[in-house]
Amino acid sequence: MPKRVVIIGGGIVGLATARALVASGRPLAITILEKESTVATHQTGRNSGVLHAGLYYRPGSRKARLCREGKAEMEAYCTERGIPWTRSGKLVVAVAPEELPRLEALRERAGQNGVEVERLAPEAMREREPHVSGVGALWVPETGVVDYGVVSRALAAELREAGVDIQTGVAVTGGHETASGVVVETEARPVDADVLVNCAGLFADRVARLFGVAPEVLLVPFRGEYADLAPQAHHLVRGLIYPVPDPAFPFLGVHLTRSVDGHVHAGPSAALAFAREGYTFGTLKVGELAESLGARGFRTLARQHWRMGLGELGRSVSLGAFWRAARRLVPELKREHVARGSSGVRAQAVRPDGSLADDFVIEQTRRAVHVINAPSPAATASLAIGREIAAEALARA
Ligand SMILES: Cc1cc2nc3c(=O)[nH]c(=O)nc-3n(C[C@H](O)[C@H](O)[C@H](O)COP(=O)(O)OP(=O)(O)OC[C@H]3O[C@@H](n4cnc5c(N)ncnc54)[C@H](O)[C@@H]3O)c2cc1C
Structure with missing residues (x-):
């Protein structure tokens, strides 16, 4: 049997x-x-469709190891099956001088994880992405896109x-x-x-x-909203453009992505969702929201990150706030270039002490x-x- x-x-x-x-x-x-x-x-x-190279994760963690192994397997699988994917490369951009030490820390971590990266000065950065503004960047040639x-x-x-x-x-x-x-x-x-x-x-x-x-852990839902770029703004983004992430926060910040089908989006944001499958601001399941708000771990997290949380909720209701975050990376982006796109909800595991698993x-x-x-x-x-x-x-x- x-x-x-x-x-x-x-x-x-x-x-x-x-x-x-x-x-x-x-x-x-x-x-x-x-x-x-x-x-x-x-x-x-409902995700960004990025084939992550694995630079962010704690060396020796399951994420660091399985991302490297899994990416190679995913690329081979897609090639074998004729599923479109590209290795478009990603630029992680330091917009202000105070972000440079974090960019450097990211470069070191990438090295520990065996991910190839190149540190770029502003001129070299603009050879990769001509419309980006910043004081320095990391170029990650291995990052790609696919439709999961x-x-x-x-x-x-x-x-x-x-x-x-x-x-x-x-x-x-x-x-x-x-x-x-x-x-x-x-x-x-x-x-x-x-x-x-x-x-x-x-x-x-x-x-x-x-x-x-x-x-x-308790899984707390965080909605990620996307803004679609109008076709006349697609030329502003060749591949993937990311900010330097805040290490205190598990999400990578609003970034710009050219997907495998050629359309370009900004996002995702990271706002508390009021239901586990709450894809819009107005979707509310009282029991599920009460579960998040009632958990000691979530309340501790909210106290620590309330400012960032409010900013993310702001992006959820105001497309203007969203556009301002994306424009930090690509200043030529105009308000009329962005329209509301799709959304996804991430399951984020929170421990009772408020730390994130x-x-x-x-x-x-x-x-x-x-x-x-x-x-x-x-x-x-x-x-x-x-x-x-x-x-x-x-x-x-
Ligand atoms: C906004 C966003 C952006 C992301 N970007 C990326 C990215 O660029 N690259 C990347 O690698 N990862 C990304 N991720 C993460 C990635 O999408 C997830 O880690 C991955 O899809 C998790 O897959 P899963 O099968 O565990 O979960 P899911 O895809 O959520 O599948 C779980 C399934 O279980 C079903 N289910 C739940 N409860 C029951 C039940 N009681 N009975 C029967 N079925 C049930 C659900 O309907 C669902 O279909 C992103 C995620 C989000 C939300």
């Missing part, structure tokens, strides 16, 4: 895990349960061909481990499994709790693997993360 593995979540991490399970060659009956009608509906289908929605649909097609049962429109509502396996409850009927893998993205902590696991967090029980925190660059790293999760799942099958 093949062992039965149930994966909750048809985002890129769940799909990549299924792919690695298939590749193991073990006789398995794999089922993916996805609550939406298609795969990649949430974080995977397209990648996910290719993965899903490949998995179906390999016999994986992808059930969409099936929400998991509860479950428990037994002596010999796991019972997964859905809105329709229970599903029995030998091993469970929780890749529920924005709901991963809640799903873990449904199965009796008590993760230390920055690395990927995976918790295991006897019969289950729970991927509690898979923030950026988890799309870049997905094929490598999937291999590690699959290894944990196989050890339990």
Whole structure:
């Protein structure tokens, strides 16, 4: 009898895990349960589409290692499958002299992570991106772009061909481990499994709790809004233009990205979302907002970063505030060049003391693997993360 593995979540991490399970060659009956009608509906289908080179992450962390491995695998996968991707390169720009020490620290970190970067003076910076303004930059030639929605649909097609049962429109509502396996409850009927893998993205902590696991962290939703640049402003951005990130904050700041289809956007912002899938300012789920606001960790975080938080909320309601952030990098950008674009919501894991769990967090029980925190660059790293999760799942099958 093949062992039965149930994966909750048809985002890129769940799909990549299924792919690695298939590749193991073990006789398995794999089922993916996805609550939406298609795969990649949430974080995977609503992101910046960047293939991160891996310069930001703490050396030795899971993020640092899996980003490097996963990016190489993702590029190879896309090439093999004919999925468009490009290595357009990225410029991290210090706009003011006080940002230069942080730029230098980033250069050192990139070196520790094995990422090739080049320190550029303003003239050389403008050879790469002629419309950028700043006092210095890092050039990261390896950074690229892809559409993770397209990648996910290719993965899903490949998995179906390999016999994986992808059930969409099936929400998991509860479950428990037994002596010999796991019972997964859905809105329709229970599903029995030998091993469970929780890749529920924005709901991963809640799903873990449904199965009796008590993760230390709470997932707090942060909405990232994008502004689309009008076609007459597309020439202002050749590839990817980023600010120097604030190391106290997990997000990278409003940046400009030329996507793989050639359209250019600015963003994402990072405002507290009032619902886990709250893609607009007005989307509010009282219970979910109360959960965020009621958590000690979130309140501590809010006290520490209230100024930045207000700025981000400002960008959420005012396109003008958004434009001003993007114009710091590219001063020729005019207010009429930016229009509201799409949005995504990131799951950010917050510890009870208010610190942010920055690395990927995976918790295991006897019969289950729970991927509690898979923030950026988890799309870049997905094929490598999937291999590690699959290894944990196989050890339990
Ligand atoms: C604005 C933004 C920009 C980003 N930019 C980048 C980037 O440029 N590069 C990069 O590498 N990463 C980026 N990321 C991060 C990346 O998108 C995520 O890390 C990655 O997509 C996580 O994938 P996932 O499969 O874990 O989650 P998701 O894609 O969220 O998938 C989880 C799935 O689980 C399903 N689900 C949840 N609960 C249940 C349930 N009870 N029953 C059944 N199904 C359930 C959901 O419907 C969903 O489809 C960005 C994220 C955001 C939001």
